[in-house]
Amino acid sequence: MSRKRQKVDPLAAMAASNPVSVVALAAEIGEPEMVAAQARALELGRIPSQPIPPGDRFAVEPARSRGVTFGLTFGFAAVFVFTALLLGSSLGGSGAGHPEFAAAAIRVAEANPRLLLTDPDWKIVRADEFEPDEGELVFSNGENHFDMHWYPASLYGVYLHDRAEVSTSERGELLGQSATTVEYSPEEYATMLAPQGNVFIELRGRLGSRSAYEEILHSLQPVDVGTWLGAMPAATVRPQDRSPEVDRMLRGIPLPPGFDPAVLQSESSISDRSSLAVKVGNAVACGWVSSWIAARRSGDEPGAERAIEAIAGAPDWPIVLETKSPWFSNYATVVRQLRAGRLDRGPAGYEVREDGRTFGVGPAWKLALGCGGTWHREVDGLPEGGP
Amino acid sequence: MPPTDDQTRGRTGLDHRFEICFRDNYAAVLAFTVRRLPDRATAEDAASETFAVAWRRREFIPEEPLPWLYGIALRVVANQRRSGRRRRRLGDRLEGEAGLWAPAPEPVDALHRRDAFGRLSEDEREVLRLVAWDGLDTREGASVLGCSTAAFRVRLHRARRKLAKHLEATGHSPDESPKRAPDPTEEAL
Numbered sequence: 148m149s150r151k152r153q154k155v156d157p158l159a160a161m162a163a164s165n166p167v168s169v170v171a172l173a174a175e176i177g178e179p180e181m182v183a184a185q186a187r188a189l190e191l192g193r194i195p196s197q198p199i200p201p202g203d204r205f206a207v208e209p210a211r212s213r214g215v216t217f218g219l220t221f222g223f224a225a226v227f228v229f230t231a232l233l234l235g236s237s238l239g240g241s242g243a244g245h246p247e248f249a250a251a252a253i254r255v256a257e258a259n260p261r262l263l264l265t266d267p268d269w270k271i272v273r274a275d276e277f278e279p280d281e282g283e284l285v286f287s288n289g290e291n292h293f294d295m296h297w298y299p300a301s302l303y304g305v306y307l308h309d310r311a312e313v314s315t316s317e318r319g320e321l322l323g324q325s326a327t328t329v330e331y332s333p334e335e336y337a338t339m340l341a342p343q344g345n346v347f348i349e350l351r352g353r354l355g356s357r358s359a360y361e362e363i364l365h366s367l368q369p370v371d372v373g374t375w376l377g378a379m380p381a382a383t384v385r386p387q388d389r390s391p392e393v394d395r396m397l398r399g400i401p402l403p404p405g406f407d408p409a410v411l412q413s414e415s416s417i418s419d420r421s422s423l424a425v426k427v428g429n430a431v432a433c434g435w436v437s438s439w440i441a442a443r444r445s446g447d448e449p450g451a452e453r454a455i456e457a458i459a460g461a462p463d464w465p466i467v468l469e470t471k472s473p474w475f476s477n478y479a480t481v482v483r484q485l486r487a488g489r490l491d492r493g494p495a496g497y498e499v500r501e502d503g504r505t506f507g508v509g510p511a512w513k514l515a516l517g518c519g520g521t522w523h524r525e526v527d528g529l530p531e532g533g534p
Numbered sequence: 535m536p537p538t539d540d541q542t543r544g545r546t547g548l549d550h551r552f553e554i555c556f557r558d559n560y561a562a563v564l565a566f567t568v569r570r571l572p573d574r575a576t577a578e579d580a581a582s583e584t585f586a587v588a589w590r591r592r593e594f595i596p597e598e599p600l601p602w603l604y605g606i607a608l609r610v611v612a613n614q615r616r617s618g619r620r621r622r623r624l625g626d627r628l629e630g631e632a633g634l635w636a637p638a639p640e641p642v643d644a645l646h647r648r649d650a651f652g653r654l655s656e657d658e659r660e661v662l663r664l665v666a667w668d669g670l671d672t673r674e675g676a677s678v679l680g681c682s683t684a685a686f687r688v689r690l691h692r693a694r695r696k697l698a699k700h701l702e703a704t705g706h707s708p709d710e711s712p713k714r715a716p717d718p719t720e721e722a723l
Contacts, residue, residue, distance in 0.1 A: 157697035161651075161666035167568045173561035184564075185556050187582045192589030410593070441597070493681050509680045519594040522605060522680060525612055527657060 252376055252385045255417055260297050260348055261375035262322075262367045269293065269363070273419050274379050280345050282417070293352040293363050300342035306349065310339060322367065336360045382420040389418065396427045399465045401457040403434030424466040425474050425517065432458050432478055433518035439485055455485045477515040484512065494524070552592040555599050556585055563603050569667050570611045583610045601674040608660070608678060650700030658693035665690060 176184075263271075264286050272292075273285035280299040285292055298306065310316065313329040320326055325341040335353035350367075354360045370378075379385075384392050390412040397408060411427055418426075435454045442450030461467055461478045484490050494507030495514040506523040508514065513521045563584050567577040584607040588595065596602050651659060664675040676686035 157650075157662065157694050157701060158666045160701060161662055161697075165569070165667045167565045169562050169565045172565050172568070176561055176564075181557065181560060184560060184578070184582060185553070185585070188556065188585035189589055191582055191586030489682070492677065493685070507680070519591055520602070522609060524609065524680060527655065 252387060253372055255386050256372045256376050260346060261370050262295065263370050263375065263378055264363060265366045265368045271378050271380055274383050274417055291354050296349045297346040300345050300347050303342045303347045306339060321364065338364060384418045384420050384423050386417060393427060396424055396466045400431055402431060403438045406434050421470050421472060424470045425472055428464065428466055428475060429517035432516045436481065436512060436516065455482060458482050481512050481515050551595055552589050555588065555595050559600055559603055562600060563607055566604055566607050566668055567611055569663060571614055576614055580607065580610045580614050601670065601677040604668065604678045650697055653700050654693060654696055658696060661689045661693045662697060
């Protein structure tokens with residue numbers, strides 16, 4: 148007997164097969180489960196799933212493992228014998244003897260590992276976002292870069308596990324510390340030192356070859372507080388200057404409703420002045436776009452217009468005029484979209500990983516303004532016509 | 535350096551905001567992950583990871599957090615599936631198979647639907663899940679996928695048409711067809 152076929156409503160078919168009802172699930176979750184689940188989320192939340200690369204601190208999904216394996220022999224031998232990493236706790240200094248630096252800067256210096264490259268061609272070109280247990284330095288010889296990051300010691304195991312997915316790990320010794328090296332590519336390597344005190348250090352360089360990497364790696368030397376602070380580039384905003392500097396940067400800029408500069412003003416950080424200016428500008432611009440979204444949703448057309456005009460005035464903001472950072476040109480793109488009433492929430496670009504997986508990165512407007520809440524989303528492939 | 539009073543107040547406010555977000559939305563997020571992952575334990579892990587990300591970014595929790603949380607959860611689920619595939623390196627199950635319909639009690643014609651559903655691309659399946667299972671409208675679904683509402687509507691229309699075609703090809707019986715579900719695209723189309 149032939150069966151009569153009908154036009155099926157697929158949404159109804161799917162809805163009827165919904166595996167779980169939220170109402171039923173909510174009724175099933177008791178208070179102890181809820182408390183435990185929240186505690187678990189908070190515990191996980193304090194551990195980054197992946198170290199966030201510089202310049203991408205807000206990425207929701209930083210690059211995952213490259214899936215590259217290689218069979219290096221254990222050839223990473225210790226070259227230096229180092230007495231200590233000279234962490235703050237081991238120094239025991241109070242800053243006395245360094246009258247040229249304010250106490251806040253000395254406290255940051257003492258709390259951080261103070262290693263510098265001894266090769267005179269290599270200078271610090273970027274010193275950003277130092278916290279007592281986290282920070283980054285970028286060295287350059289004018290041609291290549293060498294990065295040094297440090298993170299809370301409590302995260303060492305998490306990072307070690309994560310790096311084990313990059314490539315086979317080689318264990319060795321550096322500066323008297325146990326060191327683990329992985330290969331991102333034949334031109335790029337990273338080395339993690341075992342925790343000392345409150346932090347552990349990760350070094351990373353794309354210097355063209357393993358031997359070039361090791362040469363620079365082995366030129367690291369511990370220095371005292373004065374030498375370390377003195378090596379910071381002139382554009383560094385020191386801790387004691389940060390809050391007034393943020394206030395100064397905000398002058399002459401219309402602030403969105405509810406804007407709170409407190410996070411920007413964290414006094415325990417050392418920042419690059421230019422990146423701090425961009426961060427300040429982004430915080431304001433992101434706040435205005437959020438304000439525009441809220442105004443549109445509530446039908447507040449004057450509010451939406453105020454938001455557009457505020458960002459549209461960015462070329463005249465003092466920090467934009469002062470830094471002349473090309474980053475700020477992104478604002479004009481977003482302003483055009485706001486004026487057209489169509490904010491681009493799609494991917495701003497595509498990233499093809501070494502294993503062939505393709506990720507869309509977005510939403511476009513947040514990347515354009517450096518806002519938080521961006522995503523990497525795996526897609527089937529690059530769109531037709533290329534990214 | 536200890537935080538200033540203003541910083542402390544700001545932090546406390548953010549923590550409170552997160553707690554409200556968690557309590558209001560945990561069940562929905564857990565349901566979201568249960569619908570997409572093969573077992574409850576994995577789904578609970580994914581829900582925890584979703585809120586872990588939300589906690590890290592609690593200053594960005596929007597007024598209507600659920601689509602935002604779903605957007606995070608979608609990525610977490612994708613990671614869980616990839617991890618699952620790595621664990622099942624020698625496994626013989628198809629990618630994501632268990633997460634398509636299980637562990638729900640299946641209606642009479644579920645096998646037909648599973649087969650039809652499995653013939654769609656993952657993107658198409660996700661659009662349908664967001665609407666039919668998670669109850670999102672096109673605007674919310676678009677925000678989860680990070681596309682425009684118009685693009686989402688087009689994707690939904692195509693996915694729906696393809697699924698209907700596959701269901702018809704499997705000889706779906708009129709008697710087994712449930713009542714028509716609300717269609718979030720109807721107002722706009």
